Amino acid sequence: MFRQLFQISVQFALSLRYRVDFQGLDKINKEKGILFLPNHPSEMDPVILVIRLWSRFQPHAMATEDFYHAPIVHQIMKAIGVIPIPNMSKGSGVYKRLRVKKALDQVVEYLNKGENVLIHPSGRLMRSRS
Numbered sequence: 001m002f003r004q005l006f007q008i009s010v011q012f013a014l015s016l017r018y019r020v021d022f023q024g025l026d027k028i029n030k031e032k033g034i035l036f037l038p039n040h041p042s043e044m045d046p047v048i049l050v051i052r053l054w055s056r057f058q059p060h061a062m063a064t065e066d067f068y069h070a071p072i073v074h075q076i077m078k079a080i081g082v083i084p085i086p087n088m089s090k091g092s093g094v095y096k097r098l099r100v101k102k103a104l105d106q107v108v109e110y111l112n113k114g115e116n117v118l119i120h121p122s123g124r125l126m127r128s129r130s
Helices: 002-017 045-057 073-079 094-112
Strands: 060-064 083-085
Touching: 002 045, 045 060, 060 094, 083 094
Parallel strands: 060 083
Antiparallel strands: none
16 A cells, blocks of 8 residues: 555656656566666656556666665665665675675566566766756
């Protein structure tokens, strides 16, 4: 119940600012685990996608630990099953590589169980100077 209320509230708030049109979602077969791999040029795209996909697919999104452990949103991310992954742009090491492997193993486990996963593989956000 909390998840539905939260989804409706956030979707309404986002609709006040963003107009997004999704096409073809009805053609996706929900019988097996789906790996969604969209590009995201802005920081709002993952939020919009999770909220929009949630009612039909309940995807486990992947997010860097910076966002995952951020105050206020951490409990929400934990509740909806976000998969934390280290921010490799801030350096790498054996321990970080092990945490990346653990996150990817979790992705494989979800997909094998028929659950859906949302990963944003883009390397950098688009920046514009205005």
